Amino acid sequence: MSDHKPEKTVKPPRAFGWMAEYADENQLLAAARQVRDAGYTRTDAFTPFPVHGIDEALGIKPTVLPWFTLAAGATGTCVALAMQIWMNAVDYPYIISGKPFVSLPAFIPVAFELTVLFAAFTTVFAMLGLNGLPRFSNPVFNNPKFDRSTDDRFFLWVDSNDKYFNSDKVRSLLEATTPLVVEEVREDESSEKIPRPLIIAILTMILITLVPGAIVLNIRAAKSGSPRWHVFFDMDFQPKKKTQSTTTLFADNRVQRLPVPGTIARGDLELSDPYYLGYDPDATAALTGQTGLRLVGYSQEPSEAEAIDPDAPPVPQEPTLDATAGGEVTASENQAGDVTNNVSPPEAGVQEPVADDAAAAVDPAAAAVDPAAAGEPNYAWLTEFPLTVDDKLFELGKAKYEQNCSVCHGFSGYGDGLVARRAAALAQGYWLAPTSMHDSRIQEQAIGRIYYTITNGKGKMGSYAASLNAKERWAVVLYVRALQRSQNASEADVPPGAVVATDAKAESQP
Amino acid sequence: MASIASPVVDNTIDTPGRRTPLITGNQTYTSVTHMVARISEEAQPAIWWIAFAIAFPLLLMFGALIGYLILTGVGVWGNMSPVFWGWPIVNFVFWVGIGHAGTLISAILFLFRQNWRTSINRAAEAMTIFAVICAGTFPGIHVGRAWLAFWLTPYPSLNLWMWPQFRSPLLWDVFAVGTYASVSLVFWYMGMIPDLATFRDRSKSKWRRMIYGILSLGWSGSSRHWMRYEKAYTILAALATPLVLSVHTVVSFDFAVSQLPGWHTTIFPPYFVAGAIFSGFGMVLTLLIPVRAIYNLKDLITPRHLDNMCKIILATGSMVGLAYTTEFFMAWYSQNPYEFFTFWNRAFGPYWWAYWAMFLCNVISPQLFWFRIFRTNTVLMWIVTIFVNIGMWFERFVITVTSLSRDFLPSSWGYFAPTWVDIGMLVGSFGLFTTLFLLFCRYLPIVAIAEVKGVMSQQAHADHRQLHGSGH
Numbered sequence: 001m002s003d004h005k006p007e008k009t010v011k012p013p014r015a016f017g018w019m020a021e022y023a024d025e026n027q028l029l030a031a032a033r034q035v036r037d038a039g040y041t042r043t044d045a046f047t048p049f050p051v052h053g054i055d056e057a058l059g060i061k062p063t064v065l066p067w068f069t070l071a072a073g074a075t076g077t078c079v080a081l082a083m084q085i086w087m088n089a090v091d092y093p094y095i096i097s098g099k100p101f102v103s104l105p106a107f108i109p110v111a112f113e114l115t116v117l118f119a120a121f122t123t124v125f126a127m128l129g130l131n132g133l134p135r136f137s138n139p140v141f142n143n144p145k146f147d148r149s150t151d152d153r154f155f156l157w158v159d160s161n162d163k164y165f166n167s168d169k170v171r172s173l174l175e176a177t178t179p180l181v182v183e184e185v186r187e188d189e190s191s192e193k194i195p196r197p198l199i200i201a202i203l204t205m206i207l208i209t210l211v212p213g214a215i216v217l218n219i220r221a222a223k224s225g226s227p228r229w230h231v232f233f234d235m236d237f238q239p240k241k242k243t244q245s246t247t248t249l250f251a252d253n254r255v256q257r258l259p260v261p262g263t264i265a266r267g268d269l270e271l272s273d274p275y276y277l278g279y280d281p282d283a284t285a286a287l288t289g290q291t292g293l294r295l296v297g298y299s300q301e302p303s304e305a306e307a308i309d310p311d312a313p314p315v316p317q318e319p320t321l322d323a324t325a326g327g328e329v330t331a332s333e334n335q336a337g338d339v340t341n342n343v344s345p346p347e348a349g350v351q352e353p354v355a356d357d358a359a360a361a362v363d364p365a366a367a368a369v370d371p372a373a374a375g376e377p378n379y380a381w382l383t384e385f386p387l388t389v390d391d392k393l394f395e396l397g398k399a400k401y402e403q404n405c406s407v408c409h410g411f412s413g414y415g416d417g418l419v420a421r422r423a424a425a426l427a428q429g430y431w432l433a434p435t436s437m438h439d440s441r442i443q444e445q446a447i448g449r450i451y452y453t454i455t456n457g458k459g460k461m462g463s464y465a466a467s468l469n470a471k472e473r474w475a476v477v478l479y480v481r482a483l484q485r486s487q488n489a490s491e492a493d494v495p496p497g498a499v500v501a502t503d504a505k506a507e508s509q510p
Numbered sequence: 511m512a513s514i515a516s517p518v519v520d521n522t523i524d525t526p527g528r529r530t531p532l533i534t535g536n537q538t539y540t541s542v543t544h545m546v547a548r549i550s551e552e553a554q555p556a557i558w559w560i561a562f563a564i565a566f567p568l569l570l571m572f573g574a575l576i577g578y579l580i581l582t583g584v585g586v587w588g589n590m591s592p593v594f595w596g597w598p599i600v601n602f603v604f605w606v607g608i609g610h611a612g613t614l615i616s617a618i619l620f621l622f623r624q625n626w627r628t629s630i631n632r633a634a635e636a637m638t639i640f641a642v643i644c645a646g647t648f649p650g651i652h653v654g655r656a657w658l659a660f661w662l663t664p665y666p667s668l669n670l671w672m673w674p675q676f677r678s679p680l681l682w683d684v685f686a687v688g689t690y691a692s693v694s695l696v697f698w699y700m701g702m703i704p705d706l707a708t709f710r711d712r713s714k715s716k717w718r719r720m721i722y723g724i725l726s727l728g729w730s731g732s733s734r735h736w737m738r739y740e741k742a743y744t745i746l747a748a749l750a751t752p753l754v755l756s757v758h759t760v761v762s763f764d765f766a767v768s769q770l771p772g773w774h775t776t777i778f779p780p781y782f783v784a785g786a787i788f789s790g791f792g793m794v795l796t797l798l799i800p801v802r803a804i805y806n807l808k809d810l811i812t813p814r815h816l817d818n819m820c821k822i823i824l825a826t827g828s829m830v831g832l833a834y835t836t837e838f839f840m841a842w843y844s845q846n847p848y849e850f851f852t853f854w855n856r857a858f859g860p861y862w863w864a865y866w867a868m869f870l871c872n873v874i875s876p877q878l879f880w881f882r883i884f885r886t887n888t889v890l891m892w893i894v895t896i897f898v899n900i901g902m903w904f905e906r907f908v909i910t911v912t913s914l915s916r917d918f919l920p921s922s923w924g925y926f927a928p929t930w931v932d933i934g935m936l937v938g939s940f941g942l943f944t945t946l947f948l949l950f951c952r953y954l955p956i957v958a959i960a961e962v963k964g965v966m967s968q969q970a971h972a973d974h975r976q977l978h979g980s981g982h
Binding site: 025044045047048049050051052054055058062066069073083084088091092096099103106107109114119120121123124126128130133134135136137138146147149150231232 | 543671672673675681682685686689693697704707708710712727728729732737739741742746752753756763960968
């Protein structure tokens with residue numbers, strides 16, 4: 001109806017048409033048919049709910065609304081696809097999940113959603129637009145009776161703009177359709193002016209909504225000497241002091257603080273404790289006059305451990321013998337403090353390998369070398385175990401020795417492990433025979449020295465610090481001592497009751 | 511005046527050869543109008559004020575917690591490696607799921623010509639909008655820097671010089687939930703326009719008349735308007751039907767497109783959609799059973815309506831149960847030990863309590879609706895729907911948290927524990943939801959008056975036809 005409604009152009013009260021009121025939809029339908037049959041086309045009905053059949057009864061044509069929906073939906077699909085392709089494949093292309101830049105399947109969900117979004121909103125707004133809504137002033141509202149059109153009454157309307165409109169004829173026609181009331185709709189005589197308080201309220205609200213934006217714009221545009229005002233810091237500014245700056249918090253005004261006396265830096269504990277070193281660093285410093293010994297250890301140990309263990313070959317363990325016996329001779333001279341595996345080119349060390357401490361005997365050059373000159377460090381070695389020695393530790397040492405050491409040094413410690421035997425069989429010139437634990441030089445070594453060798457490696461043997469922790473290394477030392485004692489025992493070592501027939505055993509051992 | 515005389519008191523029984531009335535009592539158009547409009551015209555009952563006095567402080571608490579979160583950071587939540595999607599995402603999926611019933615009732619049931627929807631669709635749609643508001647809050651604050659959440663939208667930014675990543679399901683989710691929220695809102699509003707006009711025309715005070723007059727956009731009930739309106743409604747229903755199914759499908763993609771065992775399954779989209787409808791109807795019943803009692807709408811929202819909804823809950827609850835079982839079957843059938851571990855861990859791992867709470871509430875409890883007493887006794891029905899709500903929350907918890915807490919690297923496995931902020935926000939979101947729903951009851955037409963009248967008219971017509979044989 002609104003499409004056909006005349007605009008309010010005439011000032012004096014005028015009639016817009018006739019309105020008939022009915023009690024139910026069937027009467028309305030009958031009346032509508034009569035009005036239509038009488039030739040009126042500018043008609044309408046006002047009902048509280050959509051009355052079925054009224055379109056046909058009034059001769060209302062179908063709406064074009066679905067075409068709007070179709071066009072909007074198609075637009076939505078195209079916009080979504082174009083947007084995604086342009087944004088993700090053209091303007092800012094990057095590869096993610098190995099998908100192509102134009103990955104159509106991944107673009108479908110958003111394309112679908114935008115299709116629905118565009119179509120739905122267009123449908124609603126097109127419906128309102130075609131209906132001429134919102135429209136707050138409508139002559140049909142002038143009669144208070146019309147309020148029931150949204151409750152339980154049905155109204156039929158004939159517009160005065162109709163081609164055949166004749167006020168009296170329309171009235172008599174409507175009265176013939178058994179309406180409750182027939183009334184002429186006249187122009188509302190009340191003022192058309194919008195009430196002043198309403199205008200003021202609306203303007204005030206508009207102004208208030210503009211205030212935040214105006215403040216922001218002002219701040220952005222104006223010059224100011226004071227620091228910028230941040231709503232969210234986004235970690236641009238943090239309540240902290242930077243290095244080398246000053247503070248009033250401390251008496252010396254320094255931001256950086258010195259460590260508390262006695263502080264040991266993370267990782268440094270192992271560089272200062274005999275338990276980890278195998279020697280007493282302070283006593284060693286006094287002994288050698290080398291105050292920088294700790295620092296040497298500091299720079300040495302970690303690098304060694306890192307450099308060696310990853311692919312430490314299942315090479316032997318106890319080192320020193322090799323140094324004397326094997327090809328390390330040349331290198332040994334110059335390095336006083338270096339016990340690392342400075343693997344010198346061992347062209348000299350050819351050996352008739354195998355078992356016993358043949359090593360010393362085999363190489364004549366080695367025999368000549370004095371242990372001290374061969375790089376034996378002059379440290380204050382520990383002579384007592386820095387942890388409780390018990391059966392558990394022994395078992396641990398046995399297990400670790402057999403896992404890590406026995407392949408070269410042999411289960412009994414004679415340097416006759418499988419690797420050593422195989423190497424001997426191959427007779428390769430660069431092989432250094434593993435040291436026998438029963439070599440007198442090793443037997444005489446302090447336990448700290450043996451621990452140090454396990455920790456740092458010696459000769460061809462790499463460091464085992466990465467494979468064995470400190471406790472395990474001490475356990476291995478314990479086991480080595482036990483091996484030495486077992487192989488070099490006197491009768492006095494045997495518990496009194498157990499001395500039986502040990503002859504065969506004793507003889508078999510060299 | 512049309513009126514429907516209904517001698518049948520229990521309209522849950524279908525008598526052959528006779529059309530069962532959808533609304534009871536000798537209702538006329540006026541009485542229906544009055545029944546609905548008086549709710550917003552009269553003073554609210556005491557229980558409304560009590561509920562508001564509880565819900566509104568919870569809403570304020572929700573706002574305060576969001577402020578606390580934004581000022582402090584997401585560390586106030588229990589989200590911690592490896593469970594980076596904790597309660598906020600659980601709550602998001604929970605609320606989005608609830609928000610499915612409204613549009614389902616207005617759109618899908620409309621297309622299937624289920625006339626009984628007319629009494630409940632308005633409240634269900636309102637519930638949908640409010641649930642989606644609750645849902646949208648959580649991802650918005652879950653992004654960490656909530657004040658930059660607008661970066662999710664594809665706008666030309668002078669600061670970023672880049673665009674959103676459209677190959678990510680998380681961005682699909684932004685579009686899906688955004689579209690769903692806005693389309694549901696216009697659908698709801700459009701459906702309300704004629705009823706707002708009714709409110710306007712019944713208004714006694716000038717201000718009330720003006721406000722409802724503006725809200726109803728000058729609706730006059732013209733037949734030409736009605737014709738376009740009905741066409742628009744049908745089109746919207748047709749658009750909203752795939753939309754409602756797509757939303758939870760896309761939400762399930764958030765999980766299913768990832769590689770995590772327990773998430774990476776193709777069953778997720780249908781399983782999520784069934785669960786969403788299930789939870790949505792659960793929440794509709796949870797709300798409408800008290801509403802019809804408090805506002806005395808028992809003639810409009812009849813036992814038949816409740817009965818029908820119970821049947822939908824039963825059907826979708828069984829679908830959800832089937833999905834749970836299928837997941838286990840597939841885990842076994844795949845012969846993939848990791849997949850199997852994931853599901854075994856769900857049911858018998860550290861979160862066994864959540865899994866079995868979910869199973870009990872979602873699969874076992876709706877089976878009670880096989881019994882007629884549970885579909886007709888509103889108290890029993892209400893208790894079951896509470897279980898449904900709890901169960902569906904646990905479902906999202908189980909999916910999100912158990913899968914994440916046992917990811918690929920056993921060394922990073924952890925056990926999720928919520929903080930008081932997590933709990934406060936879940937409770938607070940209920941405060942937001944309830945406050946909005948109470949305000950809706952207070953100010954807006956909670957039943958689609960015009961649609962109910964339309965159905966009354968049709969039914970009167972049909973009864974008339976039945977009475978006089980198939981003459982028409």
